[in-house]
Amino acid sequence: MHRQFIKNMIFMEKIRYRSKTLMILAIGMQILGLVACKHEDLTIAVPNENIRPAADFVKNNYEMRLFYAAIKKVGYVDQLNGTGPFTILAPTDEAFNRMGVYNPSDFDKMNQDSLKKVIGYHVLPRRLMVSDIPNNGIDVRYATLSDAELYVSRASTNPNGGAENELYFSGSEVIRQDVVLANGSLQVLDNVMKPNFNKTVQSWLAGQPEYSVFVSGLKKFNLWDQLAGKSEFTIFAPNNEALKNVGITSASLNEMDASKYQGDVLFGVYLLYDRHFFVSDTQVFARINSNSSFNYFLKNSGYYMTFGGGKIYPSFKLGFGLVLRPGNGPADSPIKSATGDIVAKNDNLCSNGLVHHLMDGMVTPEQALKK
Known part of the structure; x- marks a missing residue:
């Protein structure tokens, strides 16, 4: 056993x-x-261990080196690497190039307080994703680190079907959406936003020498003082060369007898009253309701204007156009049209409206003579 x-x-x-x-x-x-x-x-x-906080992410992104240089210059690095949450609206280097900024040293030439406010305008003290913004919302306002509100428009639904989700911050298009950060989110902008803190459209124009003839014309025809008030304006500003194309110079203005001309036509043609339109709004309107134009009569006049625009071929950058007619009847053929598609010169946001750059004049003195 x-x-x-x-x-x-x-x-x-x-x-x-x-x-x-x-x-x-x-x-x-x-x-x-x-x-x-x-x-x-x-x-x-596996857990993503490579997600960085805001400033570090910008620093390590090759297309945002100028934006990081600006963040560093104004002392925002430590704050943006902090707890947050933040939403970073980061312009590309190409966007800064269009503003004439090519090297980090270019920021040394700028007023540092103003630069800090502008960079702070590109940071929201909250985490904002596309889905947080109202569908087809126009000019939804959000606070920034500069204590100034910016405007967000989201074209999310096309009436012909399909979601577009085009997104614009104060007129600047988002070309890369909802980048996740360790302490918030980031949206990449195709343009640098241009807020002019506490400046009216009047004070902004007064500080731009290239529009000096336009300013003189507004003063001569009693259209200037209203631009310092609380009423909103969208201004299509022709520079000195553009007005010269329609026979208006500083010298010719001095010789004009204002009583013989329709000021609301000759210079009022460049003023859109009680409206606050970014150039991007034309693109948003086209996406939402298939109509990118806004039509209106000039103030105190029977002349009829169409403001429209969108992404213009071949660059597919945002631009606008104006078409002036003697009236809004079917037989009223266009008198003149002009465009503005220099992205860096449009969407100058002021406390009581916006100023866009118009590349040609609209009305000659002869066309504005009183009958």
């Missing part, structure tokens, strides 16, 4: 050993099989 018991124990140990050996071989074959068979679609969910 004792010998038989020992034999049984030895037999069971051999079975246990063989089973263990077979199991090891099976595991080894599985490992070899995984190595031999390449599964391209095999993904393993």
Whole structure:
């Protein structure tokens, strides 16, 4: 009995050993099989340890080196690497280039307080994703680090079907949406926003020498003082060269007898009253309701204007156009049209409206003579 018991124990140990050996071989074959068979679609969910806080993310992004230089220049790096949450509205280097900024040293030439306010305007003290913005919302306002509100428009639904989700911050298009940061989110902008804190459209124009003839004309025809008030304006500002194209110069203005001209036509043609339109609004309107134009009569006049625009071929950058007619009847053919598609010169946001750059004059003095 004792010998038989020992034999049984030895037999069971051999079975246990063989089973263990077979199991090891099976595991080894599985490992070899995984190595031999390449599964391209095999993904393993692991925590993303590479998500950086805001300032570090911008610093390590090749297309945002100028924006990071500005952040560093005004002392925002530590704050934007902090707890947050933040939403960073980051213009590309190309966007800064259009503003005449090519190197980090260019920021040394700027007023540092003003620069800090502008950069702070590109930061929201909250985490904002596209889905947080109202569908087809126009000029939804959000606070910024500069204590000034910016305007957000989201064209999310096309009436012909399909979601567009085009997004604009104070007229600047978002070209990359909802980048996740460790302490918030980031939206990449195709243009630098241009807020003019506490400046009216009047004070902004007064500080721009290239519009000096336009300013003189507004003063001569009693259209200037209203631009310092609380009423909103969208101004399509022709520079000195544009007015020269329609026969208006500083010298010719001095010689004009204002009583002989319709001032609301000659210079009022460039003023849109009680409206606050970014150039991007034309694109948003086109997406929402398939109509990118806004029509209106000039103030104190029967002349009829169409303001429209969108992404203009071949650059597909935002631009606008104006078309002036003697009236709004079917027989009223256009008198003149002009465009403005220099992105860096449009969307100058002021406390009581916006100023856009118009590339040509609209009305000659002869066309505005009183009958």
